[in-house]
Amino acid sequence: MGMTMTQKILAAHAGLDSVVAGQFIEAKLDAVLANDITGPVAIKNLPSMGADKVFDPDRVYLVPDHFTPNKDIKAAEQCKIVREFAKAQELTNYFEVGRVGIEHALLPEQGLVTAGDVVIGADSHTCTYGALGAFSTGMGSTDIAAGMARGVSWFKVPSAIRFNLHGELQGWASGKDVILHIIGMIGVEGARYKSMEFTGDGLRCLGMDARLTIANMAIEAGAKNGIFEVDEITLDYLKGRSKHEPRVFKADDDAEYDQVIDIDLSQIKPTVSFPHLPENTRTIDNVGEVKIDQVVIGSCTNGNISDMEVAAKILKGRRVADGVRCIIIPGTQNVYKHCIQQGWAEIFIDAGAVFSMPTCGPCLGGHMGCLAAGERAVSTTNRNFVGRMGHVDSEVYLASPAVAAASAIEGKIADPAQY
Secondary structure: OEOOHHHHHHHHHHOOOOOOOOOEEEEEOOEEEEEOOOHHHHHHHHHHHOOOOOOOOOOEEEEOOOOOOOOOHHHHHHHHHHHHHHHHOOOOEEOOOOOOEOHHHHHHHOOOOOOOOEEEEOOHHHHHHHHHOOEEEEOOHHHHHHHHHHOEEEEEOOEEEEEEEEOOOOOOOOHHHHHHHHHHHHOOOOOOOEEEEEEOHHHHHOOHHHHHHHHHHHHHHOOOEEEEOOOHHHHHHHOOOOOOOOOOOOOOOOEOOOEEEEEEHHHOOOEEEOOOOOOOEEEHHHOOOOEOOEEEEEHHHHOOHHHHHHHHHHHOOOOOOOOOEEEEEOOEHHHHHHHHHOOHHHHHHHOOOEEOOOOOHHHHOOOOOOEOOOOEEEEOOOOOOOOOOEOOOOEEEEOOHHHHHHHHHHOEOOOHHHO
16 A cells, blocks of 8 residues: 555654554654743653753754743743753754744754654644655644654654645735635644645645745644645755755555545635634635734744735835734744845835734734734734634634735735735
């Protein structure tokens, strides 16, 4: 029986000729990741694993990004634990203020994850790296402590859903609209503990930023991981960037899938996810009149260069509506610098937006954009659960950077087609 991309990667890392869905294995890890919220828990658990050293200081990554720059004393104490641990363990890859980025934007940019890797992270959106052809998934902090100590982890091999992408996106439609469309179709449990595997001729119109966005939100459909077939776009992105050699795993022709879904990208419209689940989607022509108080453009989902470029194109020469707070957060320091060099930062500021340094901040209701009771936000982030960005009586509408920027100008959810 043939294997999927994910199954081939896991088999290789487990030292097995083949694996099947449902099989329990122990696989070697290429990277272990934690942040300022989840890292301290893992660090405190490390001694109980019988370890006083991490398995490899080059392959344990710590990125304090959620409540940084420190929002309060507790956040400062969390970061201090992570910082002191990184120093004591002589970790090669520790990123803090001045070098920091939102972890899932930073690691691909820095070449710390590549095709064929197995990566675990104490954050559910670790599945982002599937865009590069890696198997990556989120785990709890105790599992991360074990991974830090031993360099291996256990997995239940997932079955898979294959998404055949065809055609080409039109107008302002983007990778964010693709994944919102898919989640709206299969639901937040539609891929529970499965691998979402993306292939097809439509990949040619999806740049790496779009793929990162789609893989990032695989977890919002309940998936164990999302993964893209490696092609020339992948290899061009990795060339000169990867810190180690990419390994390409392609699905066998006779690989077994629980479901095969065909997606015509030319039919995808800008899509908005209404409160309070990502599956509650509507196309832009069916959103109705929804006035808003805040717009957030950025996060690990849409904080890359192309996302900033889209926002700048729409906001250029225009103003954010009175009464609307527009917060723009690039994913990394390099993206931040690029925005300055391209003049986009000036466009954002002239439009009346706030241009922030990289942070997860408002995505999880942490800081720099929490919502009060009754407020509504259009956000390019990945979750819109009750209370996700602040008060339990606030509302979050998930959308692409194009829809978010147009909405900031109009003061309500708006179609970017007019810009």
